[in-house]
Amino acid sequence: MELRELTSFAGVSGGETEVRNAIMKELEAMGVPFETDVLGNVIARKGDSGPKVLVDAHMDEVGFMIVHIEKNGFLRFRPIGIPASVMVSKRVFIGKDKVPGVIGAKAIHLQQPRERESVIPVDQLFIDIGAKSKEDAEKKVKIGDYAVFDTEFEELSPGIVKAKALDDRIGCAILLDILKEDWTGIRLYAVFAVQEEIGTRGARVAAYRVAPDLGLALEGTVCADIPLADKDAYATKIGHGAAISFMDRGSLPSRAMVAQIMKLAKENNIPVQYREATSGGNDAGAIQAARAGCPVASISVPCRYIHTPFALASLADMKAAKDILVLFLRSVEGGFRP
Structure with a gap:
């Protein structure tokens, strides 16, 4: 499913029905098994052996x-x-x-x-x-x-798109693409979560149910590379690759997972950057603290003006996020453990 279509659906926190139905229809067409829970999370699964890896993207929008x-x-x-x-x-x-x-x-x-x-x-x-x-x-x-x-998706210049709900339909689009891959050395649980914007509620319930060995959050994250902003406060920059968190308000990502992600990015010439801000949070915090806990990491796409009618993002950054996620999951299939 294209990002253009995903951002067109309504899905305010607690009212994700329209976007959830569209995602379930897409999963059915792809032949990917899934289930839902009481809160409305969609949990898709691929792979029958290996560690349980939960990859999360939230469906809800402001x-x-x-x-x-x-x-x-x-x-x-x-x-x-x-x-x-x-x-x-x-x-x-x-x-x-x-x-x-x-x-x-x-x-x-x-x-x-x-x-x-x-x-x-x-x-x-x-x-x-x-x-x-x-x-x-x-x-x-x-x-x-x-x-x-009421915001229409638009490509403002080559590779730079404007839309509502890029936080986090951009993560949902990546997660759907990931499910097109064959996974055999891990048990992949792809969670399309609800109610992230009002307290990461969906991810908390899904992670309790799955009890993952490790987790990753896909997110559209803050980007302040704009005029008059202090360069030290940019957090991320559009066009500079996927953003990797080292700390935020809700989680402390696994240093081993972050190091592996950065290593794979360097070896494969995938552009990445650190998310140079510790404010805010995402579903990684809920996943990390579920049941007995598990190591987590966050891979994000920089988005200017999130939580407003119009957000901007780079399709190249989105591709970088997908590429580094695939490589990381392949490395887990190959034996990497945090």
Whole structure:
């Protein structure tokens, strides 16, 4: 499945049905066996012998939930993983019928000078779907509906793409590609996880179920190689290869696994970089701490502007992430152990 298609699906944390169904349909077409759990994780498997290796990519994306409908038909919402600073005047789709709307606020002409100098808080924002009344709005949406940004996938320049939900549909795309390979010396568990953005909940449940010998998280990660940013705070740089974590808020990756990844990258001329930031976290933390614990590592694709309507990523970096993951898994088949 192409990245373009994967990013088009709605899948806010807790409401991953659309993207999950698409991934399960793809797995069925590929002939890859899979199962789901109570939370909604999709767990695919290949290989019948060797160590259990869990490779995770989360399906969910940031978005909104409708929490109230005003008498005049405007919708109140709560954000899921999105800062208020990027919301105003953005187009959204609401619910399974993808009802179009716009996030609105008091007109700038009516704002006091001090209001114009600060971020408009969420409780002063609303979604306008053009409804004339609460009854009119309720014909199209209901409380509890999820909303996602209305963003089209686009290649802005050769190899640089713009889309919503690159965090982490870019990891899902890589994981689907990995499942096209034959795996015989490992028991590969490919987990398409839910609810990463609200506390790595899906990965925690999946890792408990699988009880892996080692785990890897595939992620779209922060990238701040932009004007005015301190070069020491870039974290990662687009076009410089897959990003390898040495520490983040949720996990301390295995030094042996990181060393093996860097060694394989050097030997095979695969571009990689360290993720030079320790903020944030991903499903690796949940995998590492499940049951009796296991060694983990994170392989990420740098994405500018994650958790906003538009993220940018390099297809070359995505390829590098896939290539180094395949080589690492082959090395585990060949006997590498952390």
